[in-house]
Amino acid sequence: MRTRAAVAQGPVKPFTFAELELDKPRDDEVLVRIVATGICQTDAHARNGHIPSPQPIVLGHEGAGVVEQIGAAVTELQPGDHVVLSYQSCGHCPQCLTGHPSYCDQAYAANFGGSRLDGTIGIHRPNSAADKVHGHFFGQSSFATYALSTWRNTVKVDKDVPLELLGPLGCSLQTGAGAVLNSFAIPAGATIAILGVGAVGFGALMAANLAGATTIIAVDVNDQRLALARELGATHTLNAAGLDVAKAILDITGSGAGYVLDTTGRADMIAHAVSSLRPMGQAGLIAGAGNASIPAAPLALGKAVRGIVQGDAIPQQFIPKLIQLYRTGRFPLDRLVGFYDFDDIDEAFAAAARGDVIKAILRISSYGSAETADAETQMAAGGSVA
Numbered sequence: 001m002r003t004r005a006a007v008a009q010g011p012v013k014p015f016t017f018a019e020l021e022l023d024k025p026r027d028d029e030v031l032v033r034i035v036a037t038g039i040c041q042t043d044a045h046a047r048n049g050h051i052p053s054p055q056p057i058v059l060g061h062e063g064a065g066v067v068e069q070i071g072a073a074v075t076e077l078q079p080g081d082h083v084v085l086s087y088q089s090c091g092h093c094p095q096c097l098t099g100h101p102s103y104c105d106q107a108y109a110a111n112f113g114g115s116r117l118d119g120t121i122g123i124h125r126p127n128s129a130a131d132k133v134h135g136h137f138f139g140q141s142s143f144a145t146y147a148l149s150t151w152r153n154t155v156k157v158d159k160d161v162p163l164e165l166l167g168p169l170g171c172s173l174q175t176g177a178g179a180v181l182n183s184f185a186i187p188a189g190a191t192i193a194i195l196g197v198g199a200v201g202f203g204a205l206m207a208a209n210l211a212g213a214t215t216i217i218a219v220d221v222n223d224q225r226l227a228l229a230r231e232l233g234a235t236h237t238l239n240a241a242g243l244d245v246a247k248a249i250l251d252i253t254g255s256g257a258g259y260v261l262d263t264t265g266r267a268d269m270i271a272h273a274v275s276s277l278r279p280m281g282q283a284g285l286i287a288g289a290g291n292a293s294i295p296a297a298p299l300a301l302g303k304a305v306r307g308i309v310q311g312d313a314i315p316q317q318f319i320p321k322l323i324q325l326y327r328t329g330r331f332p333l334d335r336l337v338g339f340y341d342f343d344d345i346d347e348a349f350a351a352a353a354r355g356d357v358i359k360a361i362l363r364i365s366s367y368g369s370a371e372t373a374d375a376e377t378q379m380a381a382g383g384s385v386a
């Protein structure tokens with residue numbers, strides 16, 4: 001099976017398109033024709049070498065598409081099913097077996113290793129075995145017209161929702177919404193601050209709103225995003241430029257926030273996150289924290305800081321719930337997205353890096369004329385937000 005893929009070639013080099021050969025799906029694998037794929041910060045980190053995935057590699061980990069073929073052991077999917085692809089996990093370590101696959105013992109190898117967990121690679125250059133290309137990024141490598149996923153990270157979704165919109169549920173939106181609904185499990189009436197409103201931060205913000213948080217503080221340096229944050233449920237917004245963010249949160253909340261979610265990975269923001277907690281408050285760190293260090297003394301009054309991966313979500317359970325919330329208008333993910341043609345992947349990465357678009361989605365193929373026309377009409381009617 002031939003697939004047309006955008007291949008990452010190393011830090012900050014443009015992507016190159018290549019016709020590659022995909023193996024037939026193994027017993028546990030699924031061949032998916034990719035309709036659209038979100039671009040996530042983690043793709044940029046991998047391309048830029050901040051995550052040491054081997055290169056050249058086919059990145060892409062917010063794929064949405066249509067099942068073409070299934071392996072012999074796949075029982076819950078059929079050709080023709082609409083699916084969202086999510087993160088990969090091993091299935092048999094203690095965390096996987098106790099319902100926490102995002103904290104899999106092999107999370108790194110399974111998502112960033114550039115191969116299957118047994119070391120094999122199901123994507124090749126057609127005529128050159130020596131010129132290796134890596135794949136299986138997040139168990140999908142969906143910057144391509146076709147991808148090999150496995151049943152573990154392939155989520156069947158309803159066909160009445162525009163498939164092009166749904167890929168970001170597989171990583172960034174699941175991460176933000178899951179941090180609030182699963183990791184924090186905030187109660188109604190909660191006070192929460194969200195540091196950074198990119199796609200992860202907006203996922204968290206929309207989830208906090210629908211969970212009944214009564215104080216939702218969005219923090220960013222982009223005033224357009226802060227304006228949208230207000231529209232989508234933030235009760236307060238803070239432009240972090242030149243601001244003592246922790247003091248500002250304390251001024252708003254009185255005794256501090258019950259929950260603070262950092263999506264930036266910046267040491268200064270992580271320090272603000274800890275300093276703005278009230279007694280027994282919880283801080284969640286989404287992005288790699290780099291060299292940040294957290295002083296112990298401010299945590300004395302029962303405060304907690306934890307890392308959060310993929311919002312503790314089990315994708316097959318969580319993503320359909322978010323789709324149902326979208327359908328009923330309570331998780332308006334369409335407000336976040338801007339669409340780009342697959343061929344314009346470099347421009348889409350640049351726009352995401354500049355902050356011109358909250359969630360860039362690459363259109364890779366269509367999925368049926370009538371449905372596509374409907375979806376495109378809906379997109380044109382207000383899907384794109386700069």
Ligand SMILES: [Zn+2]
Nearest residue numbers: 090093096104
């Ligand atoms: Zn595992």
Ligand SMILES: [Zn+2]
Nearest residue numbers: 040042171172
């Ligand atoms: Zn991601």
